[in-house]
Amino acid sequence: MMFPAAEKRFIKTNFITIIVLFLVVIAGGVVRSTGSGMGCPDWPKCFNRIVPPTDISQLPQGYEQHYIEGRAKKNERFAKIVEFFGDKEMAYKLRTDKSILQHEEFNVAKTWTEYINRLVGVISGFCLLFTAIYSFTYLKSKGSIVVWSVINLFVVVIQAWLGSIVVSTNLMPWIITVHMLLALVIVCISIYTYFKAVTLRDKTVLVSNRSLGVLKVLAIVSILLMLTQVIVGTGVREEVDLLTDSAVARTDFITTIGQQFEVHRWLAYCSLILVIVLFFLVRTSFNSGSRQFKFALIALILVGIQMLSGIILARYAIPAFAQTTHLVIGTLLFGAQFYLLLLLNKQRH
Numbered sequence: 146m147m148f149p150a151a152e153k154r155f156i157k158t159n160f161i162t163i164i165v166l167f168l169v170v171i172a173g174g175v176v177r178s179t180g181s182g183m184g185c186p187d188w189p190k191c192f193n194r195i196v197p198p199t200d201i202s203q204l205p206q207g208y209e210q211h212y213i214e215g216r217a218k219k220n221e222r223f224a225k226i227v228e229f230f231g232d233k234e235m236a237y238k239l240r241t242d243k244s245i246l247q248h249e250e251f252n253v254a255k256t257w258t259e260y261i262n263r264l265v266g267v268i269s270g271f272c273l274l275f276t277a278i279y280s281f282t283y284l285k286s287k288g289s290i291v292v293w294s295v296i297n298l299f300v301v302v303i304q305a306w307l308g309s310i311v312v313s314t315n316l317m318p319w320i321i322t323v324h325m326l327l328a329l330v331i332v333c334i335s336i337y338t339y340f341k342a343v344t345l346r347d348k349t350v351l352v353s354n355r356s357l358g359v360l361k362v363l364a365i366v367s368i369l370l371m372l373t374q375v376i377v378g379t380g381v382r383e384e385v386d387l388l389t390d391s392a393v394a395r396t397d398f399i400t401t402i403g404q405q406f407e408v409h410r411w412l413a414y415c416s417l418i419l420v421i422v423l424f425f426l427v428r429t430s431f432n433s434g435s436r437q438f439k440f441a442l443i444a445l446i447l448v449g450i451q452m453l454s455g456i457i458l459a460r461y462a463i464p465a466f467a468q469t470t471h472l473v474i475g476t477l478l479f480g481a482q483f484y485l486l487l488l489l490n491k492q493r494h
């Protein structure tokens with residue numbers, strides 16, 4: 146397929162962006178499971194440096210108070226925003242809850258884990274910037290690619306700001322959830338612009354003259370279910386985080402969480418069944434060389450790994466490696482399903 150050079154450049158950059166975005170998710174997952182979220186008490190710099198310290202002796206005396214004051218100021222501004230949106234109770238909590246301003250002892254490993262996460266985040270920001278710049282080649286031929294690429298740039302700026310609020314609020318669980326869901330939005334927009342750019346010229350990846358009504362409905366139901374499952378999953382993670390700071394033993398977390406976890410497990414089996422059915426339906430409609438088949442297969446494999454890592458989380462007291470795996474595979478699975486849904490679109494002549 147012949148693409149003009151400028152379009153090739155966009156498609157390549159967009160593709161690299163998607164890969165880098167998944168790297169950010171991996172880095173974020175590692176930060177989460179190693180408890181490194183507060184590795185840098187400030188933002189965007191880390192201990193007010195471009196390259197953070199490797200030893201506590203490099204920090205000036207009384208540095209703790211300085212960063213706590215910075216976070217308090219930031220939280221006050223954030224409380225105003227929350228208040229503006231009508232949540233007075235949350236604004237009050239942000240202003241008065243002592244645990245939000247707790248100081249965390251310096252720890253080299255945690256600081257550098259969080260620092261690497263931020264570096265990858267910055268790289269993804271530049272990737273999205275270049276994707277948006279290069280998208281202007283579609284200004285006349287496919288305006289939606291420009292619009293979505295530019296929107297994505299705005300979303301990632303909001304995402305970076307949310308990252309700073311995650312730190313200033315000492316990892317408040319619901320903010321982490323919004324931060325994660327917004328990451329999914331960014332990933333999906335990137336997949337969408339990539340898909341649009343490729344199919345502008347290469348129609349062969351699309352469905353030709355076949356009626357795929359049932360399949361498409363099923364793919365939509367499946368991705369909506371997956372979205373629900375992700376949201377319930379983040380709810381389970383919020384509970385896990387709250388329990389981590391409590392006296393409850395880690396082995397008792399799952400039973401203590403109770404209903405939320407039961408819903409998550411139940412929905413997991415529903416998702417699994419749907420992904421399996423979807424795979425077999427795709428297999429009967431497409432040959433094994435098609436992208437549709439490949440992505441249905443990828444979704445099937447990923448849902449298997451997701452179930453396995455979930456069961457390990459539940460059985461073995463939520464081990465850190467399974468937390469990272471569960472978060473990363475969940476995001477990949479969602480991305481694969483979203484791309485599959487796009488691939489079920491018909492060719493327009």
Ligand code: HEM
Nearest residue numbers: 375378379381382385413416452455456458459468472475
């Ligand atoms: C389709 C299948 C599944 C999907 C898409 C899914 C998705 C998710 C997501 C997105 C999270 C939040 C991760 C985070 O915010 O860090 C989560 C958490 C969790 N899930 Fe699942 N999940 C699935 C299946 C399961 C199964 C089968 C189990 C166990 C039987 C399970 C157990 C858990 C647990 C224990 C957590 C909390 C983990 C933590 O605190 O890091 N999940 N899930």
